[in-house]
Amino acid sequence: MSRKWLRLATTATLMLVMIIATACGSKGENQATPSTGGEAGTAKAGGSIVIAVQDDPKAINPLYASDRVTLTIDQTLFAPFFNINDGKKSFVLAESLTPSEDHLKYTMKLRSGLTWHDGQKLTADDVVFTFKSILDEKQHSFLRSLFVLDGKPIEVTKVDELTVEFKLPQVTAAFEGALVQVSPIPKHIFEGETDLEKSTKNATPVGSGTYKFKEYRPGEYVTLERFDNYFGGKGNLDTITYRVAKDANASNLALQNGEIQMKMIDTQDFKKLNDSGKFEMLTYPEGRLSYMVYNFNIDVLKKKEVRLAIAYALDKNELIKAAYSSSDFAEPAPSVLTPDTLYHSKDVPTYDYNLDKAKELLNKAGVSGLKLKLAYANSNKAQASMALFAQQKLKEIGIELQLMPMDITAYGNKTLDKNNKDFDLFFNGYIMGSEPDSYKSLFMSDAEYNYSHYVNKDLDALWIKAAVEVDDAKRADLYKQIQHTLADELPVLPIAYTKAIVAVDKKYGGLQEATPKPVVMFENLAKIFLK
Numbered sequence: 001m002s003r004k005w006l007r008l009a010t011t012a013t014l015m016l017v018m019i020i021a022t023a024c025g026s027k028g029e030n031q032a033t034p035s036t037g038g039e040a041g042t043a044k045a046g047g048s049i050v051i052a053v054q055d056d057p058k059a060i061n062p063l064y065a066s067d068r069v070t071l072t073i074d075q076t077l078f079a080p081f082f083n084i085n086d087g088k089k090s091f092v093l094a095e096s097l098t099p100s101e102d103h104l105k106y107t108m109k110l111r112s113g114l115t116w117h118d119g120q121k122l123t124a125d126d127v128v129f130t131f132k133s134i135l136d137e138k139q140h141s142f143l144r145s146l147f148v149l150d151g152k153p154i155e156v157t158k159v160d161e162l163t164v165e166f167k168l169p170q171v172t173a174a175f176e177g178a179l180v181q182v183s184p185i186p187k188h189i190f191e192g193e194t195d196l197e198k199s200t201k202n203a204t205p206v207g208s209g210t211y212k213f214k215e216y217r218p219g220e221y222v223t224l225e226r227f228d229n230y231f232g233g234k235g236n237l238d239t240i241t242y243r244v245a246k247d248a249n250a251s252n253l254a255l256q257n258g259e260i261q262m263k264m265i266d267t268q269d270f271k272k273l274n275d276s277g278k279f280e281m282l283t284y285p286e287g288r289l290s291y292m293v294y295n296f297n298i299d300v301l302k303k304k305e306v307r308l309a310i311a312y313a314l315d316k317n318e319l320i321k322a323a324y325s326s327s328d329f330a331e332p333a334p335s336v337l338t339p340d341t342l343y344h345s346k347d348v349p350t351y352d353y354n355l356d357k358a359k360e361l362l363n364k365a366g367v368s369g370l371k372l373k374l375a376y377a378n379s380n381k382a383q384a385s386m387a388l389f390a391q392q393k394l395k396e397i398g399i400e401l402q403l404m405p406m407d408i409t410a411y412g413n414k415t416l417d418k419n420n421k422d423f424d425l426f427f428n429g430y431i432m433g434s435e436p437d438s439y440k441s442l443f444m445s446d447a448e449y450n451y452s453h454y455v456n457k458d459l460d461a462l463w464i465k466a467a468v469e470v471d472d473a474k475r476a477d478l479y480k481q482i483q484h485t486l487a488d489e490l491p492v493l494p495i496a497y498t499k500a501i502v503a504v505d506k507k508y509g510g511l512q513e514a515t516p517k518p519v520v521m522f523e524n525l526a527k528i529f530l531k
Helices: 068-077 122-137 141-145 174-177 248-257 268-276 304-313 316-324 353-365 382-394 407-414 437-441 457-468 471-491
Strands: 046-051 082-085 086-091 094-099 106-110 157-159 165-169 211-216 221-226 237-242 262-264 280-294 331-332 371-377 400-406 425-432 492-505
Touching: 046 068, 068 086, 068 211, 068 237, 082 174, 082 407, 086 457, 106 122, 106 174, 106 471, 122 141, 122 157, 122 165, 122 437, 141 174, 141 437, 157 237, 157 457, 174 437, 211 237, 237 382, 248 262, 248 268, 268 280, 268 316, 268 382, 268 492, 280 382, 304 353, 304 382, 316 331, 316 492, 371 407, 382 425, 407 425, 437 457, 437 471, 457 471
Parallel strands: 046 237, 046 262, 371 400, 371 425
Antiparallel strands: 082 086, 094 106, 106 165, 157 165, 211 221, 221 237, 262 492, 280 425, 280 492, 331 492
């Protein structure tokens, strides 16, 4: 990946959670495999593409982009300092990042001649402004936690017009993994704004990426046009339009009719679209976990026996078949850390399908005739299938499950409500990248994205200690303890590590050069061309 990802609404989940930072684990693991032959045609300028997205973007500002849609648009609008793919750094806005001998200082040098889309220079002042905004608690950027170590924020200072120095309060192995998640915002646009997230300036964003903002019609589309002065060269297409398409069936029809030319699709739709012969079907591991959340605002779910009973009642292999059609598109998940994440461990408590054990645990908890509400995004086919499967299986252990399909926007807002008691269980998903420190934004007791509202101060201490531990063996052991604790306590039930499927009209080439990428489909849409 290149940047990272945090909490995103997706076609296959509702919230992804950590932004996009490093692209994959072992080399080649994330390579996309088209279902058809090679790409004929030579890259040429001109033309346009319409890409389906599931919802409107939130604030089009990289300091707040945490849903799949906004991240996808921001990927083209805003450039990062650098990307990391297969463990290798490739610089974008920056030309170098140099640590001091004691790793308490990092010096970043920007490329010369960089400009924002409005023609203003992009300099160290913008970088310092960006980080001061992130660190300002009043601005509420989710990125802040990545740059506060043991309660102390990093210091960011300008050295000269193109050079910035980062001073760390303590050594940390996670700094570059955090830095890769940041794209700068323009100081001359946002300086003086009291609330960056709600600023009206986000409605007409000024970025630094390969394409610039042209038009946004809420509920309909966002259109970008080529930024001809991009330092890395012009993109091939004239315009890129992100079309809001909440209904999966309607957007699939639009895809087949040629009204839409690119879309991330559900696994249930793979065969029909692939058999049409109209699309390149790219399938690749997304480093994504699909999971179920237990709401700790509900008293009965604070009982560990009840959470375990539900886990034992759900056969993950059958659940995956119901949700993803085939094990080709997903595999059972033991840990909350995905396989592409450093220190991922399979050596954690698991709960194989056992109805007798489930019933025994409910009896032990003194619970009978339990009625629970399970919420999910009504536009998400995988979640709808999992909900029906869970309803059937939990009935076998005496739990009546009321299903609550919800509009994806309302669903996302409600899952983030710290006082939510409207439903007891819900499905979710995230992509966090290879740096395990990013996961603490989901599981720290006071974390904004702690969807389950699970509180464990001892676990918090492990997250904090692991973030700054530089001894690899000790760091690995800390993350193993974290994974074991979460699997044992079960604030969330990991279900599956899933794959992404992107359908692209065969009229377009340059797909491999554009680099298929988790969350945002492609790393660099500027490489895609109309044949």
